[in-house]
Structure formats: C-alpha cells, structure tokens
Amino acid sequence: MNIALQPSTSKEGSMLEKSVLPQTESTKIMIVLNVKDFQECCLELVRQQIAFEVKYNGYSSPKTVTNRDLASVSNDNYLVIVKKIHDEYLQGDFSNVPPSEKEITKIHGIKPALFKTLFKKVYGQPFYQLYTTKRLEQAASLLKKGYKANEVAVMIGYSASSAIKFNKMFQKHFHVTPKKYQLQFYGKINRR
Template sequence: MNASLQPTTSSEGSSLEKSFLPQKESTKIMIVLNLKDFQVCCLELIRQQIAFEVKYNGLTSSKPTVTDTFETPVFNSNYVEIIKKIHDKYLQGDFSNVPPSEKEITDNHGIKPALFKSLFKKVYGQPFYQLYTTKRMERAAFLLRSGYKANEVALMIGYSASSAIKFNKMFQKYFHITPKKYQLQFYGKINRR
C-alpha cells in the first residue's frame, strides 16, 4: 500500500480524507495532517513496515498565497531492512563480543545516527544498547541454567575476567538476584558441568 501524505497548516487542525475502496498494491490514500499527527503517522507506517511516499506542499509565508512543492526523502523499507541487519548482526548469537559504538555501526551501514536510534526503538521497542544488554542477560540466565559457573558465563558473554563483578551487578540489576542464587532456584543444589 502506498500513501501520499500532505501536512498542512489549517485552522481546522488535522482532517482525514480516506477512501474505503478495496486496497490494491497501487492504491494511494491521501491523508492531510498537522505536523504532530504527520510525524506519528510516519513512524507508525515505518514500525509496521508499510511502504509509503511523502509529498509536502509547504507554505512559505503565513498567508497561503505562495505554495512551494518539493519531494521529501522517502521513508521506505530499505531503512527497516538496515535496522534488521544491524539487529541480526549484533543482537543474535553468543554475545562474546561487545558491539562497536552506535556511530561506528551507523557509519558502516550508511544510516544517520538519529534515524537509526528512532527507527530501532520503533521497530524493536527499546534503544539498541538497552536491547543488547537485555538479550545479553537473558543469554547469561540460559547459560547459568545450563550449569555453567558465573565466572564462566561472564567470559562467555563478553565480560573480561577482571570484570566478573560488573557481570554480577548487571545480572542482579536485571533479575534482582545474584547469579548463584539464580542457579539455586533451578537446581536446589548446583549441578556443575
């Protein structure tokens, strides 16, 4: 589905013109929105991975006497695909290597940092590093349930030998229990590998 969106400034606020015709691949819908609603609509279309095209007819003065028309950058599924590639590359797997900074990631994938941050959060519901930490702790919990010692798990998910205390604190922050007590919940006594 393609949608043509035209933000306008009017005294009525936002109005919605829509057609209830059967939707086909080439069907276009015109939606007239104020700026705030326009932003919300665009982000929702991106989150739902719906391809759309934006046309902007802006007013150059407070009086509607001169109208400039120009094409704005199209938010398309290419950006969503880049976000998915980044997710799959850095947030799937064993977490033994800490990912590079967001700036390095965005430079490597040709996306602007601000766009990356907003799209990633819209698509996955959390900022990149927050989701990374969450998945890392979930992996740690799985390894602890598998019988590995806490210091082994820390090394397996990318903490150095000298930062095992950081791992314990981070694990406790997420699960409100130490790694050893977490294991005891599952085994009564710890069955080591």
C-alpha cells in the same frame, strides 16, 4: 504559481535562477540539475512536502512521485538496514561487544538519530538496552546449564577481571545474583 529553476549563465554551473510564471491550475516546479545536486534537491522537495515528477533525458517517470511514496521507500530501505544491524549484532554470539552506535551507523550508512528512532520503533527499546537484555538472557540460559558465574561472564563478553561488573548487571536485571538464580532452578547446584 509555477516556479521554473534554470541554470544561470554565470561561471558557477550549479547556481540556479528563479523565474515566476503565471499561475495555473496545478503547481509545478521544473528544475534542471547536474547529477551531483539531484539528490539534495529531491530531499529538499520532500522536506517541504512538495510533490514532484522526475524527468531524465526527456523520458518521464510513469507516475508522479509523492512525499508519502518517497518516505515509505526511504523508510523501507532504512528498516532493512536496522534489521540487518539487529541480526548482525543481537543474534547469537555475545562474546564480542559490538562497536558504538556511532560506528555501527557509519558502517551501515544511516544517520545515528534516524537509527535510534527506527530501532526503538521496531524493537521497542534502544539498541544497547536490547543488547544488554539479550546478553543477560543468554547468561541466564548458561547459568541454568550449570556454568559458573565467572565462566558465563567470559562467555558473554565480560573479561575475567570484570566478573563483578557482570554480577552487578545480572542482579540489576533479574533482581537476584547469578548464584541465587541458579539455586532457584536447582536447589543444590549441579556443576557440569
């Protein structure tokens, strides 16, 4: 069955009227919208898994856009954002703690739930779990270079007063205290 949606003649220009047309071989929906409502309409068509074609000012798109096409383009765009967030917050310097996931997603224009799902799918663990893992791996590397645990704590973003918290996190991750970790590599610790 074909359904044609046309603007109503009422005062509300965004209202749409539905008319049922005779059934034909293929199902098509024609929608006349203003620019503001276009994106919302496309998302609804995708949500309902309805293939659609976009015509603008009388020019037709070269091919019919399917749900799969839209989903892959959308996911590709979001995957680029997820990779950008990963590179921005999880590469290199860990001396500054990143903002909350909610703030990060707001900055980068991605919904928090989608970000969490895609991030875990791509990197195998949630954002802050991976952040903590990488941060503690950097701490282990610095300990191997001979830095003291309280120096390392400050270097990876813990305040001087929270060195105990760093020790507990390190021990939880590596199952050994920072000092014992150094002793495993050096026997007697050679300080820089």
